[in-house]
Amino acid sequence: MSSFTGIVKEFRGVSIDRFDGPNLDSNLYLLSHCHADHMRGLDQPAFFERLRNANLKLLCHNVSAAFLKAMDNYKHLSPYVESLDTDVPYSYSVDLENSSYQITVTLLPAGHCPGSVMFVLESDAVCVLYTGDFRLEVTDCPRLKCLFSSQKEPLYLFDNVYVDTTFCSSASEIIPSRKECLDVIFNIASTWICSQKGLDLNIVHVENKTRYGYEFLMKALAKRFKCKVHVNQNQFDLYKFIPDIQDFLTVDASSTKIHFCKPFSAGSENLAIPCLHSLHVMPRVLKVIPTAMFFTIAPVAPSELVRAISGTKIRCCYSTHSSLSEVVDFLSHLKFKNVTPFVKPNSDTSIDAVKCLLLQKLSLRQSVQIASSSKTDNSQKIWSEKLSFKSSVKHLRLHRKSSESDENLVPSRKKSATALETENNFCSVPNSFMSRCLNSEKPDDSVPATEDLLKLLDEI
Numbered sequence: 081m082s083s084f085t086g087i088v089k090e091f092r093g094v095s096i097d098r099f100d101g102p103n104l105d106s107n108l109y110l111l112s113h114c115h116a117d118h119m120r121g122l123d124q125p126a127f128f129e130r131l132r133n134a135n136l137k138l139l140c141h142n143v144s145a146a147f148l149k150a151m152d153n154y155k156h157l158s159p160y161v162e163s164l165d166t167d168v169p170y171s172y173s174v175d176l177e178n179s180s181y182q183i184t185v186t187l188l189p190a191g192h193c194p195g196s197v198m199f200v201l202e203s204d205a206v207c208v209l210y211t212g213d214f215r216l217e218v219t220d221c222p223r224l225k226c227l228f229s230s231q232k233e234p235l236y237l238f239d240n241v242y243v244d245t246t247f248c249s250s251a252s253e254i255i256p257s258r259k260e261c262l263d264v265i266f267n268i269a270s271t272w273i274c275s276q277k278g279l280d281l282n283i284v285h286v287e288n289k290t291r292y293g294y295e296f297l298m299k300a301l302a303k304r305f306k307c308k309v310h311v312n313q314n315q316f317d318l319y320k321f322i323p324d325i326q327d328f329l330t331v332d333a334s335s336t337k338i339h340f341c342k343p344f345s346a347g348s349e350n351l352a353i354p355c356l357h358s359l360h361v362m363p364r365v366l367k368v369i370p371t372a373m374f375f376t377i378a379p380v381a382p383s384e385l386v387r388a389i390s391g392t393k394i395r396c397c398y399s400t401h402s403s404l405s406e407v408v409d410f411l412s413h414l415k416f417k418n419v420t421p422f423v424k425p426n427s428d429t430s431i432d433a434v435k436c437l438l439l440q441k442l443s444l445r446q447s448v449q450i451a452s453s454s455k456t457d458n459s460q461k462i463w464s465e466k467l468s469f470k471s472s473v474k475h476l477r478l479h480r481k482s483s484e485s486d487e488n489l490v491p492s493r494k495k496s497a498t499a500l501e502t503e504n505n506f507c508s509v510p511n512s513f514m515s516r517c518l519n520s521e522k523p524d525d526s527v528p529a530t531e532d533l534l535k536l537l538d539e540i
Contacts, residue, residue, distance in 0.1 A: 112212025113196035143195030146321035255403035372399030
């Protein structure tokens with residue numbers, strides 16, 4: 081759940097993903113995607129009046145604009161919605177009370193759900209990146225062509241990176257890729273459907289609570305089983321301006337064995353499947369619940385991928401947010417002066433603790449890179465490749481055993497902070513905060529010990 085206030089402190093008069101309170105004084109609004117925790121105040125009369133009276137714009141991706149147009153609570157905003165493409169810089173003037181300034185906005189694909197984007201905001205004086213909710217797997221970051229040169233060098237030095245930290249905890253160090261999770265769901269669905277006997281009707285029903293966000297999974301199942309996916313009429317209408325999605329959906333419940341339908345009336349949530357009354361026979365239903373949160377709070381490793389609730393109901397690991405290791409990998413490819421988390425992974429963790437954890441992970445990653453580069457040509461070290469990273473960690477452990485005090489090979493935490501800040505211009509944060517994070521004798525419980533992390537990296 082995002083805790084971002086909407087205010088971008090580096091850009092006065094600009095608000096992102098929050099449209100109430102102090103944000104009603106802003107003059108340029110941006111929406112990263114259409115999930116409720118990023119749309120607070122968007123449907124309120126006060127926000128509509130602000131747009132209309134000042135003739136302001138709400139910027140979002142084309143797909144998000146199509147969702148807004150299809151939803152009754154938001155379609156009245158359409159005259160003020162400006163739909164944008166990714167990887168194209170757009171210039172706007174932000175008018176303040178006694179002055180104005182120019183800002184360039186560039187959208188980047190975020191991989192969270194259809195229409196989800198990151199924002200690069202630039203002016204003559206400052207540059208920031210806001211990720212919104214995102215899922216980029218390890219090695220994906222350099223593919224963001226607007227952030228990197230053809231030689232994969234970063235094009236920006238960000239003054240601040242506002243980053244999604246939904247799963248930035250030691251319990252979510254590694255979350256399986258979507259492909260790995262899809263393969264498991266495919267196998268489960270195929271086994272269930274093929275076990276049908278006689279006149280039985282075996283159906284797979286994928287349960288999800290969000291209004292949208294699992295279209296990638298829907299499309300993959302439709303393609304794999306060569307059928308359309310059943311949804312109810314309200315769900316179907318949500319995509320009426322997005323034919324690429326609507327084309328693999330159907331409201332005919334009896335025409336397919338793959339269902340994503342949600343309860344549509346009182347009492348239908350208690351049925352074996354919400355569309356039961358539309359079927360001609362009583363089906364055997366396997367309920368599949370795609371979730372990542374369960375696998376980070378329950379006593380089960382995410383690598384197990386599946387946990388049975390009963391014989392006909394299972395949870396499958398499936399995440400639309402980046403894991404801790406993926407966020408660290410993403411940040412490690414960027415140059416920035418400060419990083420600002422905007423999601424607390426759990427209620428017991430503060431935003432400061434999340435920032436501390438990220439900096440420790442970045443520092444450790446940088447320390448391993450420095451240690452290994454003393455033996456290997458720097459041009460061959462690509463730190464987004466898992467095998468290279470694992471090899472370096474093993475190299476580090478081997479030398480730690482023979483010489484625990486070799487400070488040149490294994491930099492101390494304090495030296496890592498120095499290397500991070502001065503030698504590599506990797507990121508720059510207040511010295512007091514970095515020192516508190518890296519040199520505390522007793523780190524926060526949410527931060528795993530170095531040896532624990534080294535063991536965990538063996539699994540990569």
